[in-house]
Amino acid sequence: MPELPEVETVRMGLVPALEGRIITKALVRRADLRRPFPPRFAARLEGQRVLRLTRRAKYILADLSGGETLVIHLGMSGRMAVYAKGQRTKLGNYVYDIGPPVEGRHDHVVLETDAPARIVYTDHRRFGLMALVETAALDDDALFAGLGPEPLSPAFNAKMLTAALDGRRTPIKSALLDQRIVVGLGNIYVAEALFRSFISPKRLAGSLKPEQVAALVKASKQVLKDAIAKGGSTLRDHAQATGDPGNFQHHFQVYGRAGKPCLHKGCRGTVKRITQAGRSSFYCPVCQK
DNA sequence: AGGTCAACCTGAGCGC
């Protein structure tokens, strides 16, 4: 599912239910996702107050009053949905109501807070993860050490990206997916950012001209901002914390548009789909060089 | 060292 805009959308939706609230109950319905849940996971969450809810890369971070941070990754298909007390919400095939513990087959974690609210983590592919890390040592944890800068921060700029791409013989598509270079971009937004900057995904990372690097930085920031404003992109699984789908999929300019006309003004090209590093890339061979 | 690729897992969609 989620690249930065989807994770950020979910995080913002969780704030009213979690930030400043006490986790009154935690239910963990299986032993693992992509990795095992931490030992005594539910017990370490219950009674904790969530001091703040932030995001780093594609991880949601909940700093807890006891000094640990709950780290959540949504993998490819993870969702987190909030149900306020007394509110009935239809999500997929299931109807939830706070009170009776009715969950679907892939609802792996349920948190309740004194908001009051119930938060349900759903992930049918189980590529997500949850971890507990000492807040003070967060940056040193293996999950975060070595991550590149946040794409929407000033730390992600042309100078920095030029240095990171220097000498790299991997396609620019692969380089941008590498979270050690810059975090948050995934298959969709890399395609969109390259399209907006007229750069072919096949170009070797180290071969970009300075003005192309600058354009890529600018386009990356802009497409991520645009997508956040639309609640992210829903292909299949992404949902905002309300359960509603995102809207940015209606604004894709190349992703998923193979065989359709290039949308760049004056370009008569046709969008092409190729496979790079085992994943689909979409681009216009005519105007993306 | 740097780069590519399969593996993790389930479900949806398609052709036959």
Add this chain to the structure above:
DNA sequence: TGCGCTCAGGTTGACC
């Protein structure tokens, strides 16, 4: 109705 195949917002470890 069902089977087999392909594909899907990510990350990682094994391999060249």
